[in-house]
Amino acid sequence: MISTDLLIIGAGPTGLFAVFEAGLLKLKCHLIDALPQPGGQLTELYPKKPIFDIPGYPAINAGDLVDNLMEQIKQFQPGFTLGETAEIINKLEDGTFEVISNKGTVHHAKAVAIAGGLGTFEPRKPLLENIEKFEENGVEYFVKEPEHFRNKKIVIAGGGDSALDWAIFLSDVASEVTLIHRRNEFRGALDSVEKVQALKDAGKINLITPAEVVALKGDSHISAISIKSNDEIIDIETDFFIPLFGLTPKLGAIANWGLEIEKNAIKVNNALDYQTNIDGIYAIGDVNTYPGKLKLILCGFHEATLMCQSVYNRINPGKKYVLKYTTVSGVDGFDGTRKEAEKAVVMKID
Numbered sequence: 001m002i003s004t005d006l007l008i009i010g011a012g013p014t015g016l017f018a019v020f021e022a023g024l025l026k027l028k029c030h031l032i033d034a035l036p037q038p039g040g041q042l043t044e045l046y047p048k049k050p051i052f053d054i055p056g057y058p059a060i061n062a063g064d065l066v067d068n069l070m071e072q073i074k075q076f077q078p079g080f081t082l083g084e085t086a087e088i089i090n091k092l093e094d095g096t097f098e099v100i101s102n103k104g105t106v107h108h109a110k111a112v113a114i115a116g117g118l119g120t121f122e123p124r125k126p127l128l129e130n131i132e133k134f135e136e137n138g139v140e141y142f143v144k145e146p147e148h149f150r151n152k153k154i155v156i157a158g159g160g161d162s163a164l165d166w167a168i169f170l171s172d173v174a175s176e177v178t179l180i181h182r183r184n185e186f187r188g189a190l191d192s193v194e195k196v197q198a199l200k201d202a203g204k205i206n207l208i209t210p211a212e213v214v215a216l217k218g219d220s221h222i223s224a225i226s227i228k229s230n231d232e233i234i235d236i237e238t239d240f241f242i243p244l245f246g247l248t249p250k251l252g253a254i255a256n257w258g259l260e261i262e263k264n265a266i267k268v269n270n271a272l273d274y275q276t277n278i279d280g281i282y283a284i285g286d287v288n289t290y291p292g293k294l295k296l297i298l299c300g301f302h303e304a305t306l307m308c309q310s311v312y313n314r315i316n317p318g319k320k321y322v323l324k325y326t327t328v329s330g331v332d333g334f335d336g337t338r339k340e341a342e343k344a345v346v347m348k349i350d
């Protein structure tokens with residue numbers, strides 16, 4: 001069992017920044033995310049896009065913002081349960097919570113912050129007759145561990161950034177990479193399209209367009225796919241088929257936790273601390289709703305900050321917290337590190 005002060009469901013920018021604010025208050029955090037990596041929408045949907053409305057950054061790539069957030073919270077040693085979905089929540093008699101993931105991991109926490117964004121991302125699956133049979137047997141909707149594909153034949157289908165980026169990355173890992181798209185044009189970052197062109201020219205990516213996968217073949221594990229290209233059916237031998245057709249967000253199990261939901265978002269008390277209708281469960285970032293709500297990263301950061309103050313008071317009843325500027329108090333990491341501005345010295349000048 002994993003025990004923590006604050007359990008954060010969702011490791012997007014809001015959840016990550018909450019770890020920092022909680023750390024300043026000496027609260028230990030653990031995060032659960034259904035995705036195999038932290039960063040939420042920024043990592044999954046637009047890692048290479050520049051964001052222009054993060055205070056203090058005239059422009060920062062989404063992926064770099066996530067890296068910076070991870071660097072900023074490192075000192076507070078958060079725990080992560082990645083690749084697992086928070087499915088069940090039980091409020092215990094003493095007011096603490098137990099959250100159980102879809103893989104049976106049990107987390108115990110004094111408070112819970114749902115930072116689940118638009119929900120878990122469900123892959124858009126191609127409509128192929130026997131695709132379920134091959135899930136986990138050669139059909140993969142996410143690239144969780146690139147080494148899994150070392151020296152294997154893979155077929156990637158899709159025309160967006162994910163398909164392009166993984167085709168580029170895996171061309172150095174897999175023994176054979178085929179990229180299939182139903183159009184001749186790709187919709188992605190210009191440098192990714194150019195890299196794929198260069199890798200195709202160098203014979204490292206086998207590009208087939210316009211083409212569509214029409215059948216999957218194999219016994220217990222996939223062994224080939226059939227594609228239709230210019231009215232011709234072609235079979236391609238492969239060990240893996242990776243359809244990257246985008247993701248649909250779903251609130252999922254959280255919607256059944258007894259929380260007040262409005263238009264697929266969790267209602268919170270925005271006048272105070274972003275608490276939900278269940279005492280001890282907070283909702284911050286894109287997942288919540290209140291009058292005037294804006295689904296912006298900087299709003300999530302603000303909500304995370306106020307939520308942590310409330311969690312502190314909940315965990316330390318009667319203990320008064322006095323807000324201190326980090327420039328004055330410095331930052332004491334749980335790893336023994338200390339960051340502080342140079343102190344003024346009292347010295348006589350001759």
Ligand SMILES: Cc1cc2nc3c(=O)[nH]c(=O)nc-3n(C[C@H](O)[C@H](O)[C@H](O)COP(=O)(O)OP(=O)(O)OC[C@H]3O[C@@H](n4cnc5c(N)ncnc54)[C@H](O)[C@@H]3O)c2cc1C
Nearest residue numbers: 010012013014033034040041085086116117119285286297
């Ligand atoms: C293309 C695009 C461009 C954008 N540009 C900007 C911009 O320029 N500026 C800006 O401010 N905002 C922008 N946004 C919006 C911004 O990305 C969101 O406001 C932000 O990601 C919200 O962060 P979050 O942490 O609340 O949620 P998310 O980033 O959505 O992260 C939520 C995480 O929770 C996880 N999760 C959900 N449910 C569960 C569960 N039950 N168990 C486990 N894990 C769960 C999900 O897997 C996800 O990783 C953009 C969004 C998109 C799609």
